[in-house]
Amino acid sequence: MTQLTHTDPGGTPNRSLVHEDWDALTFKVHRSAYRSPALFQKEMSRIWGHTWLYLGHETEIPNPGDFKSRTLGGRPLIFCRDSSGKIQVFFNACTHRGTVLCRHSEGNTKFFQCFYHAWAFSNSGELAALPGDEAYADVPGFKERHRLRSVPRVDSHEGFVFIAFDPDVPDLLTHLGEAAHYMSLTAKIGPQGMQTVPGVQLYSVKGNWKLAVENAMDGYHFAPTHNTFVGYLRETGFAVTDDDQYAYDLGDGHGLLILTGHNGRIGMVWEPRFGEGEKERTAAKRQEMEERLGKELAAEVADASRILFVFPNLLLFDLEALTIRQIEPVEAGRTDVRAWQFVETGEPDEVRALRIKTMVSFVGPGGLATPDDIEAYEAVQRGIEATADSADPAYDWSDMSRGMANEKQGNQGRSIDEGAMRSFWRQWSRRVEGDGTPGA
Amino acid sequence: MGRRTVTRAEAEDFLYREAMLLDEWRLDEWLALFEEDGRMEVTTTDWNGWDSSSAGAFMCDDYGLLKARVKRLKSRKAHAENPHSRTHRMISNVIILEQGDETVWVAANFIIHRYRDNQEFSYVGRYEHVLLVDDDGLRFRLRRSIPTAETMAPGARLSFIL
Numbered sequence: 001m002t003q004l005t006h007t008d009p010g011g012t013p014n015r016s017l018v019h020e021d022w023d024a025l026t027f028k029v030h031r032s033a034y035r036s037p038a039l040f041q042k043e044m045s046r047i048w049g050h051t052w053l054y055l056g057h058e059t060e061i062p063n064p065g066d067f068k069s070r071t072l073g074g075r076p077l078i079f080c081r082d083s084s085g086k087i088q089v090f091f092n093a094c095t096h097r098g099t100v101l102c103r104h105s106e107g108n109t110k111f112f113q114c115f116y117h118a119w120a121f122s123n124s125g126e127l128a129a130l131p132g133d134e135a136y137a138d139v140p141g142f143k144e145r146h147r148l149r150s151v152p153r154v155d156s157h158e159g160f161v162f163i164a165f166d167p168d169v170p171d172l173l174t175h176l177g178e179a180a181h182y183m184s185l186t187a188k189i190g191p192q193g194m195q196t197v198p199g200v201q202l203y204s205v206k207g208n209w210k211l212a213v214e215n216a217m218d219g220y221h222f223a224p225t226h227n228t229f230v231g232y233l234r235e236t237g238f239a240v241t242d243d244d245q246y247a248y249d250l251g252d253g254h255g256l257l258i259l260t261g262h263n264g265r266i267g268m269v270w271e272p273r274f275g276e277g278e279k280e281r282t283a284a285k286r287q288e289m290e291e292r293l294g295k296e297l298a299a300e301v302a303d304a305s306r307i308l309f310v311f312p313n314l315l316l317f318d319l320e321a322l323t324i325r326q327i328e329p330v331e332a333g334r335t336d337v338r339a340w341q342f343v344e345t346g347e348p349d350e351v352r353a354l355r356i357k358t359m360v361s362f363v364g365p366g367g368l369a370t371p372d373d374i375e376a377y378e379a380v381q382r383g384i385e386a387t388a389d390s391a392d393p394a395y396d397w398s399d400m401s402r403g404m405a406n407e408k409q410g411n412q413g414r415s416i417d418e419g420a421m422r423s424f425w426r427q428w429s430r431r432v433e434g435d436g437t438p439g440a
Numbered sequence: 441m442g443r444r445t446v447t448r449a450e451a452e453d454f455l456y457r458e459a460m461l462l463d464e465w466r467l468d469e470w471l472a473l474f475e476e477d478g479r480m481e482v483t484t485t486d487w488n489g490w491d492s493s494s495a496g497a498f499m500c501d502d503y504g505l506l507k508a509r510v511k512r513l514k515s516r517k518a519h520a521e522n523p524h525s526r527t528h529r530m531i532s533n534v535i536i537l538e539q540g541d542e543t544v545w546v547a548a549n550f551i552i553h554r555y556r557d558n559q560e561f562s563y564v565g566r567y568e569h570v571l572l573v574d575d576d577g578l579r580f581r582l583r584r585s586i587p588t589a590e591t592m593a594p595g596a597r598l599s600f601i602l
Contacts, residue, residue, distance in 0.1 A: 105486070105590070199484045199496025202591035227517035232508045334594050341496040353493030357500050361508075366482050366498035366598035368505075368512055371520035374597050382557065 018429040019397070020422070025404040027422050028397040031384040034208035039432070040332040047312050047431050048073035050166040052175045054314035054326055055079055055089060057340065058159040059195035065108040065123055071336075072313075072328065073165065077151065078102050082124035083110060089154045089163050094119055095127070095146040112148070121148045158187035159194070160314070160324075178250040182308045185301045186318045189268070190344030191288060196324065199356075201339040201364045207377030209313075209329040212337070213424055215373050216307055216315050216325075217255045219245060219415030220402060222262070225376060229362065229369040237272035238264065245415035253311030253427025255420035260304045263320045266355050267344070268302035274354060281351070309420070311427055316342075321359035333381050339364060400425065446544045446573055452534045454571070454578045455548055459529035462601050467510045470601070474580040475572050477503045481584045482602050485591055498587075498598050513600070520599035526555040527600060537568075543581055544571050550585075554600065561596045564588045 017030035017039075033039060053072055056079050060068055067080035069092055076092035078101070094101045094114040101112050101121070111128060113120040120129040125148035136142045152167035157180055162172055173180055187194055205212070215221065219242060223230060230240045241261035248256040264271030268289075270282045289298035308316040315325040322342035329335050341356055362369045387395040403417025413419030454473075461470040474480075482498040492500040501509055512518045530551045537545040545568070552563040570582040585602040592598070 197495050198486060198488065198490065199492075200486050201496060201498060202485050203597065204592060204594040205597075206595045225519065228512040228515050231515075231517075232512065235508070236504075330594075336591070339496075349493070356493060356496060357502060357505070360497050360500050361505050364498055364598075365592060365596075366602075368509060371597050371599035372518070375520040375599070378557070378595065 016429060016433055018425050018433070020426070022404070022408060025401055025408065026399070027401045027404060027418070027425075028399055029425055031387060031396050031398055033428075034210060034381065034384055035332055035388065037332050040329065042432055043329070044073060047428075048165070048329075050164075050169065051312065051431070052153070052155075052162040052164045052169060052172055053312070054310060055154075055161045055163045056326075057196045057324065057342075058087065058156060058161060059345075060340075061087070062195075063108065065110055066106075067102065067109060067112075067123070068106045069102050069104065070338075072163070074330075075165070076100060077163075078112065079161070080123055082122070084124065086124070087154065087156070087161060088124060089151040089161075090125060091149045091151065093149070095149060101148075119146075125150060158183050175252065176310065177252055177254060179254040179256070179308060179310050182250075182256055182306060183310075183316065186306070186308075186316060186322065186342075188289075188293060188297070188301050189318075189322075190347065191292060192344070192346040194322070194342055195345045196340040197343055197352075197356075199341060201337070203365045204330070204334060204336045205374050205377050206334055207374075207381040208332055209327050209335040210424075210428070211377040211380055212327050212335055213309060213312075213315075214421050215376060216317075217247070217257065217309055217420035217424060218418065219247065219257055219259070220418065221373075221376065222416075225372045226369045228372075232368060233263070233273070242414075242416050247413045247415050247417065247420040249413075249419065249423035251423075253309075253424050253431075255309045255423055257307045257415045257420060258304045259306065259319070259415060262305055265302065265305060265319070266321050266351065266358065267347075273358070277350075278354070309424065311424070317363060319359075320362065321355040323359055323363050325363075335377075443541060444573065444575070446536060446539060446546075446571075446578065448534055448536055450578065451536060451544070451546045451548075451571070452531075455531050455534060455546070455567070459531055463527050463529055465513075465524055467513055467601075471506065471510050474503065474506065474583070478506070478580045479503065479582050480506055480580070480601075481582065482598060483584065483586045485587055485589055487586060499602075509601075518599075520597065523556075525600050528553045528555075531567075542572060544573055544578070545569070546571055552602065554596075559595060561593065563596060563602060565602070 017033045019028045055072055061081045064081055064083045064085050067078055069078055078090045078092045080088050082088050092101050096119050099114050099116045101114050110123055111120045118131045122128045127143040127146045133139045151163045153164035155162055155172035233240055245259050250256055267282055267285045270279050306318045313327050317323040324340045324342050326338045327335055343355055361367055364370050390396055400418045400421050403413050403419055407413050407419055458473055480501045481492045484496055484498055513521055516522050531548050533549040535547045537547050548567045550565055554561040565585055565587040568584045571578040572581045
């Protein structure tokens with residue numbers, strides 16, 4: 001693919017790539033934001049380098065010694081539980097000469113040993129063995145200086161583990177803001193808690209990472225893009241509706257769609273494709289939830305589906321069933337995607353099977369719906385080459401103004417408008433085009 | 441029914457014919473290769489032999505979902521496959537793993553080249569199928585595709601039948 005440099009959009013009040021005008025009711029994003037390699041580097045530095053990033057869920061590494069190796073923001077990391085049970089996140093590079101220390105994607109170990117010169121580190125990061133250490137002066141001091149490098153900040157909320165490469169980011173809960181509440185709602189679904197299961201969808205799309213965020217926050221595309229999936233649901237006896245569904249700006253780029261009419265929710269809102277057996281269990285589960293959480297909270301947890309975006313790399317799909325999706329930008333036109341099924345701990349086998357079958361039939365590169373979303377990201381990525389450096393600079397902007405007139409009147413934005421996308425782009429602009437400081 | 445020996449040649453004929461039907465997008469005839477209540481799975485790349493009902497997957501279609509998938513793929517509104525990908529399937533290393541009373545377990549390797557949007561995608565993997573043995577042929581009880589890649593390559597989605 002040819003590399004195109006961003007040219008001055010021209011005829012605009014400033015050089016920003018995000019134009020918002022509440023008099024004209026226009027909101028436009030310059031398409032170089034999806035194309036430019038230079039801008040991609042800036043995003044990696046200003047966003048990925050300086051904010052909390054979703055790394056993984058605690059239940060991926062339930063036992064002491066469990067580890068996963070995972071690349072985040074382009075940096076190879078080790079996500080592990082040390083022998084004392086504490087979660088550790090290390091840069092996956094030997095402190096000696098930088099060799100990738102752990103070359104397995106997952107496992108269980110007390111020590112990570114570098115194959116190159118056999119330096120061995122405990123799973124809590126101490127340099128435990130240093131072959132031929134008589135050649136070093138002050139061996140204890142040398143070992144201490146060469147312990148495994150930890151990621152500067154690690155914290156978790158409801159089992160969701162976040163990291164930051166910048167030691168000076170605000171506390172995780174400050175960063176999550178209102179989004180924390182919605183993560184907590186999802187965490188309350190199972191009486192014994194929630195967990196990830198193996199069978200992780202690892203795939204990669206030829207589209208900019210922001211297209212994946214927009215798509216998840218965009219209820220407008222659902223009916224036309226997922227025409228065949230909506231048709232399938234109708235045949236199973238469930239009528240999809242977009243009525244009375246709203247989008248929420250949770251601040252700092254986080255967004256939320258609350259969807260009441262898109263699908264049932266296993267164990268919480270019955271629909272015919274779940275089968276008759278589930279009907280009774282759903283009623284019993286609601287009773288259990290009301291006893292455990294109170295009537296009001298149980299209803300908030302159970303009644304509506306939610307798609308939560310936690311800026312910049314976590315999407316939590318709390319729909320028929322649940323999926324955690326992590327987006328990892330690789331280059332301007334490529335994004336790696338990782339998706340975990342998120343399930344109730346200790347649920348009956350047949351419910352687990354139904355949950356996985358149902359969720360996989362929708363989401364993922366082999367589902368009945370997500371492939372059409374991927375088609376959309378990839379078709380946008382190809383399509384925006386058409387207007388790059390075009391004679392009329394106005395051609396090279398994408399429109400995201402849907403619903404602004406309604407919003408200006410003070411009404412809550414609908415899920416089928418573009419308000420959640422706008423709040424994402426505002427935060428993007430603050431981060432990437434501002435002075436780069438958090439919240440600037 | 442059953443109890444007759446299925447030769448590798450018979451299994452190969454079945455798999456080659458299936459590949460032809462899929463490459464030619466003859467999806468109704470392809471669906472007829474399944475028994476009623478037949479299932480289809482595409483495992484994730486971290487698959488370790490687990491049952492698809494207890495872990496995630498790329499596809500785990502029961503017969504109802506299989507029918508829905510075929511209906512979708514025949515629709516002009518299945519945008520990811522409109523226009524259809526061109527696919528070219530090579531199947532080899534066919535082995536009869538085990539012959540039971542009613543069924544035979546067959547494994548094979550596959551390479552599928554997919555062409556779309558002037559790009560080429562390669563899918564390399566292994567089949568491990570459970571086939572129902574009839575007097576007049578074989579049918580899928582469980583059709584399982586196991587991609588070999590560590591992660592699906594950029595653009596290598598599973599919008600078609602792997």
